[in-house]
Amino acid sequence: xxxxxxxxxxxxxxxxxxxxxxxxxxxxxxxxxxxxxxxxxxxxxxxxxxxxxxxxxxxxxxxxxxxxxxxxxxxxxxxxxxxxxxxxxxxxxxxxxxxxxxxxxxxxxxxxxxxxxxxxxxxxxxxxxxxxxxxxxxxxxxxxxxxxxxxxxxxxxxxxxxxxxxxxxxxxxxxxxxxxxxxxxxxxxxxxxxxxx
Numbered sequence: 001x002x003x004x005x006x007x008x009x010x011x012x013x014x015x016x017x018x019x020x021x022x023x024x025x026x027x028x029x030x031x032x033x034x035x036x037x038x039x040x041x042x043x044x045x046x047x048x049x050x051x052x053x054x055x056x057x058x059x060x061x062x063x064x065x066x067x068x069x070x071x072x073x074x075x076x077x078x079x080x081x082x083x084x085x086x087x088x089x090x091x092x093x094x095x096x097x098x099x100x101x102x103x104x105x106x107x108x109x110x111x112x113x114x115x116x117x118x119x120x121x122x123x124x125x126x127x128x129x130x131x132x133x134x135x136x137x138x139x140x141x142x143x144x145x146x147x148x149x150x151x152x153x154x155x156x157x158x159x160x161x162x163x164x165x166x167x168x169x170x171x172x173x174x175x176x177x178x179x180x181x182x183x184x185x186x187x188x189x190x191x192x193x194x195x196x197x
Contacts, residue, residue, distance in 0.1 A: 002088035003095065017045040024049045024056065031057040031098055034078075036069060043076050044153075050077025057098035067112035068141055070105065072151060074113070075134065080104035112141075128169055135162040139178050 003010070012023035017040025024032055032049055036042040046058055059080035060073040070081045080098050082091070083106065094104040105113065128136070131152070138148045145159040152159075163175050170181060 002091045008095070015039065017041045017048075020045045021048040021052065025052040028053055029056050031059065031095060033059050033061055033095075036060050036062045036073070041153075043072055046073060046076040046078050059094060059098060059104060067109050068138060068143065068151060070109050071112060071137060072134075075130075081106070081109070128166060132162050132166055132169075135159055136166055136178060136181065139163070140181065142179075 011027040011029055012020075014020045014023055015038070017038050020032070020034065020038065032053075034042055034046050034049070038045055042060065046060060049056060049058060057080065058078045059082060060069075060078045061082055061084055062069060062073075063084050073081050080094055080103060082094055082104065086094070097104050131154075134152055135148055138151060143151065145156050145163070149156040149159045163178060166172075166178055167175055170178075172178065172181065
């Protein structure tokens with residue numbers, strides 16, 4: 001309804017993740033609006049649609065809007081993340097923006113994205129895996145291992161294993177140190193030069 005008066009053709013609509021993936025794969029849309037609480041897994045649908053239709057701009061429509069969920073959505077392939085409280089006009093502008101090649105993220109959550117980029121620099125350096133980066137980022141936001149497991153759809157045992165690996169790889173004393181860990185961005189990915197002679 002919000003897009004009815006725009007030059008937009010709605011090529012598929014569904015209320016279930018598997019059907020959303022199938023519909024996107026079949027119709028190859030320019031953009032997709034995916035509810036974060038879509039039955040069957042909203043984020044799973046985002047990942048699958050991104051893989052099947054890499055050219056589609058995916059906007060996740062959240063409930064209340066959550067910085068941690070935003071990061072998961074972006075990692076899954078979303079280019080936009082909007083709280084469910086947005087107005088029709090805001091949704092129209094968001095769709096126009098992503099179709100023009102822009103990203104759409106609430107200003108209040110941009111800081112979280114930047115912090116995530118800082119942590120992700122460790123992956124570029126080859127120090128830790130992408131999954132371990134996700135675990136570290138969520139730990140730094142105060143999430144418990146059980147909460148992280150639910151967020152990432154993995155077991156609590158796997159989360160604890162990642163935490164142990166992080167402590168070892170980052171040279172920390174214990175798991176508690178992960179909560180306040182800040183990567184040294186200036187040195188990430190650099191190699192020591194030759195010793196002066």
